[in-house]
Amino acid sequence: MDQLPNFQDLKVSQSSQAFSRQTMGSLDHLLIVLPEKPHARLFRKLPQGTQLERMFKRSKIVGSGVVTSRLNNQRDTGIVLSTYTEKSTFQRLTWARKLVAECLKNSPGTLGISTIGLNEEERQRVIVAIVAAAEAAAFKLPEFKSAEKSRSRSLKQLKILSAQPRIDLNEVNATSLGNNVARWFTALPPNELNAKTYRHMAEQLAKKYGIRSEFFDEHKLKKLGAGAFLAVSQGNPSRDAGILRLSYRPKKQAKPDLALVGKGILFDTGGTNLKPFKSMLDMHKDMQGSAVALGTLIALSKLQVTYAVDAWLAITENRISGTAYKSQDVVRAVNGMTIQVIHTDAEGRMVLADTLALAAREKPGLIIDYATLTGSCVVALTERYSGAFSNREELAAQVTLSGTESGERIWSFPMDEDYDEDLLSSVADVKQCSATGYGDHILAARFLSKFVPDSIPWVHLDLSAGQHKGGLAHIPSDLTGFGVRLTVDLLRRNQVGL
Numbered sequence: 001m002d003q004l005p006n007f008q009d010l011k012v013s014q015s016s017q018a019f020s021r022q023t024m025g026s027l028d029h030l031l032i033v034l035p036e037k038p039h040a041r042l043f044r045k046l047p048q049g050t051q052l053e054r055m056f057k058r059s060k061i062v063g064s065g066v067v068t069s070r071l072n073n074q075r076d077t078g079i080v081l082s083t084y085t086e087k088s089t090f091q092r093l094t095w096a097r098k099l100v101a102e103c104l105k106n107s108p109g110t111l112g113i114s115t116i117g118l119n120e121e122e123r124q125r126v127i128v129a130i131v132a133a134a135e136a137a138a139f140k141l142p143e144f145k146s147a148e149k150s151r152s153r154s155l156k157q158l159k160i161l162s163a164q165p166r167i168d169l170n171e172v173n174a175t176s177l178g179n180n181v182a183r184w185f186t187a188l189p190p191n192e193l194n195a196k197t198y199r200h201m202a203e204q205l206a207k208k209y210g211i212r213s214e215f216f217d218e219h220k221l222k223k224l225g226a227g228a229f230l231a232v233s234q235g236n237p238s239r240d241a242g243i244l245r246l247s248y249r250p251k252k253q254a255k256p257d258l259a260l261v262g263k264g265i266l267f268d269t270g271g272t273n274l275k276p277f278k279s280m281l282d283m284h285k286d287m288q289g290s291a292v293a294l295g296t297l298i299a300l301s302k303l304q305v306t307y308a309v310d311a312w313l314a315i316t317e318n319r320i321s322g323t324a325y326k327s328q329d330v331v332r333a334v335n336g337m338t339i340q341v342i343h344t345d346a347e348g349r350m351v352l353a354d355t356l357a358l359a360a361r362e363k364p365g366l367i368i369d370y371a372t373l374t375g376s377c378v379v380a381l382t383e384r385y386s387g388a389f390s391n392r393e394e395l396a397a398q399v400t401l402s403g404t405e406s407g408e409r410i411w412s413f414p415m416d417e418d419y420d421e422d423l424l425s426s427v428a429d430v431k432q433c434s435a436t437g438y439g440d441h442i443l444a445a446r447f448l449s450k451f452v453p454d455s456i457p458w459v460h461l462d463l464s465a466g467q468h469k470g471g472l473a474h475i476p477s478d479l480t481g482f483g484v485r486l487t488v489d490l491l492r493r494n495q496v497g498l
């Protein structure tokens with residue numbers, strides 16, 4: 001796979017035209033969202049209103065919130081009817097995912113949405129949620145099945161009916177694009193996505209958005225003294241690993257205002273401390289953090305934000321081999337810190353250590369890193385929330401708020417200094433992790449903090465919600481691409497010193 005897909009091929013249009021029988025006849029499927037208790041008069045405003053009212057009443061008898069049927073027209077337009085009551089963002093997105101899934105059951109090419117009867121605020125929120133869900137559902141993740149025909153037809157057009165006033169869809173479009181990027185790269189099989197192809201495709205995508213790239217290969221990293229990254233990459237059979245820096249510069253400035261850092265472990269065997277089969281099975285997804293950093297960068301450039309952004313992707317495998325690193329190795333990172341290796345499966349924090357230190361050298365105003373870092377974060381939160389850690393308490397609170405507002409839910413964990421006692425080493429400056437594994441997500445964050453100077457505000461996201469069986473919020477796939485939407489929300493609130 002060397003060909004990038006069109007990451008956003010759903011056409012979304014807003015039509016101010018009155019909703020007519022003719023409009024209905026031009027659609028394969030129609031989604032009508034009504035207020036909780038729609039007045040009979042409302043149905044009279046709708047074409048084929050009598051049929052719709054009958055459907056609605058029947059749904060009340062059946063008792064489910066959603067009713068599906070076909071319109072009595074030439075096209076046999078499919079119809080889904082639902083009512084809306086105010087919900088949290090997460091609940092609204094989940095509701096939107098289920099509605100869109102219901103609409104897509106018969107693989108329509110065109111889908112219309114009507115929100116007649118909702119007040120303006122509700123209408124905005126409902127449409128944005130449905131657009132987000134439809135943009136995620138319409139995008140096909142990589143598939144390698146031989147019979148092309150067996151692939152279902154995908155949704156091509158989404159028409160928002162009676163769209164007056166028009167709704168600003170820029171942010172939801174950009175976020176969906178970034179999320180699709182993150183999910184697509186993460187879904188690629190590990191023999192397709194190796195260090196070489198990942199770098200190549202990420203550079204190609206970046207170029208499309210006018211983003212510059214620079215690659216720090218092993219040779220360059222050796223010169224810089226990135227011993228923590230190299231400890232992990234030294235077990236690879238080929239010498240393609242490295243750190244990819246992508247730079248978005250809206251104005252002529254050299255320095256970044258914001259740095260996004262991502263863990264890009266292409267396949268994690270655990271290394272010398274090998275993982276058992278079930279734990280290793282899905283380990284090609286261990287690069288999702290870097291894909292989220294990349295997707296977020298693409299979303300921000302699509303939004304044409306006025307600040308400069310760097311994304312740093314730490315790309316390598318973690319292999320078992322004769323040259324792989326071992327417990328009790330002592331290595332030195334870019335910032336001079338020495339690390340006592342404890343467990344080779346804690347490779348994420350090793351590659352992030354050097355990547356964070358390199359990003360920090362550029363003195364950005366804020367660093368955010370993304371990583372599927374620890375099993376203990378999943379144990380603590382399940383795969384429904386992701387964990388956040390910050391060296392600024394107020395920043396952790398803002399990220400938590402953005403989690404609620406964006407529907408990508410966040411729980412923040414302690415960062416107290418006394419946790420460092422568990423990382424004290426008798427031979428090096430710091431231990432990579434503790435041998436007991438208690439609170440490993442917290443210790444991992446404490447470890448990473450050694451590579452970010454206190455002067456730089458920093459957020460570490462442990463992506464326990466990076467995958468969730470059956471989807472999460474508006475995302476229908478097991479892979480969620482969690483983080484793009486959260487970050488765009490956080491940055492829009494502009495409370496992060498940019």
Ligand SMILES: [Zn+2]
Nearest residue numbers: 268345346347
């Ligand atoms: Zn690992």
